[in-house]
Amino acid sequence: MIVAVALIAGATADANAQGLSDLLKGLGRNDGGISSTIGNALQGIFTKTDLTLDDLVGEYESTGPAVAFKSENFLQKAGGIAGAAALETKLQPYYEQYGMIGMPLTIDKDATFTLMVKRIKLSGTVIRNDGDGTFTFNIMVAGMKIGQFTAYVQKTGRDLDLMFDATKLKELISMVGKFSGSKLTASLSTLLDSYEGACMGFKMSYKGGGMDSPTTTSPGSSSSGSTTNGSSDTTSDPIGSLFELLNRRK
Numbered sequence: 550m551i552v553a554v555a556l557i558a559g560a561t562a563d564a565n566a567q568g569l570s571d572l573l574k575g576l577g578r579n580d581g582g583i584s585s586t587i588g589n590a591l592q593g594i595f596t597k598t599d600l601t602l603d604d605l606v607g608e609y610e611s612t613g614p615a616v617a618f619k620s621e622n623f624l625q626k627a628g629g630i631a632g633a634a635a636l637e638t639k640l641q642p643y644y645e646q647y648g649m650i651g652m653p654l655t656i657d658k659d660a661t662f663t664l665m666v667k668r669i670k671l672s673g674t675v676i677r678n679d680g681d682g683t684f685t686f687n688i689m690v691a692g693m694k695i696g697q698f699t700a701y702v703q704k705t706g707r708d709l710d711l712m713f714d715a716t717k718l719k720e721l722i723s724m725v726g727k728f729s730g731s732k733l734t735a736s737l738s739t740l741l742d743s744y745e746g747a748c749m750g751f752k753m754s755y756k757g758g759g760m761d762s763p764t765t766t767s768p769g770s771s772s773s774g775s776t777t778n779g780s781s782d783t784t785s786d787p788i789g790s791l792f793e794l795l796n797r798r799k
Contacts, residue, residue, distance in 0.1 A: 597682030712750030
């Protein structure tokens with residue numbers, strides 16, 4: 550009976566996934582790849598976007614782990630979207646243990662940032678990397694540079710997923726632990742080493758500051774979110790893109 554239920558659940562999941570794919574494909578023939586971006590975001594795959602530094606400016610607070618995979622192949626090896634969700638659940642108690650829930654993050658227009666982990670202040674600069682949709686965070690603690698970290702950033706509305714390669718997240722936690730006295734546990738180290746191709750980091754909830762518009766803009770567009778041809782640019786906001794495309798189909 551258990552096996553039968555599992556098979557039925559799997560078939561239902563496949564049908565739902567196919568239905569979502571069909572829906573996204575039917576939203577428009579010339580959507581600029583938006584449907585693919587939305588699909589990847591919903592399925593746990595990191596998608597390169599046209600986010601700029603201005604899109605990141607603001608004040609945020611971490612609410613929990615964020616996980617995405619660099620390709621569908623890595624995602625399936627981890628157990629699909631259910632595996633990605635399970636990984637976030639596994640990370641949650643460690644985030645609470647290391648004080649990584651409720652961390653305030655501020656990114657300013659001058660490309661500087663501050664992040665508080667417990668009472669440890671991390672600061673430095675943010676650089677946008679052309680071509681691959683990532684950002685480099687140059688991080689300092691107490692005036693000492695502790696390293697460069699490539700960040701994979703996804704934005705939904707005003708909230709951010711700020712993620713790093715699993716090995717770099719491990720390095721970051723270890724370095725901060727040296728200042729806070731919290732040693733990286735063997736169990737967390739093993740967990741982070743077990744997920745090749747995973748981006749892990751923080752869900753950051755928007756608290757204020759930055760751009761007035763909840764949607765992001767691409768280079769050459771105005772702060773109101775309109776491009777030069779008068780259409781709204783939402784490629785860096787997959788969920789917003791979905792709603793806009795649905796509205797256009799009415």
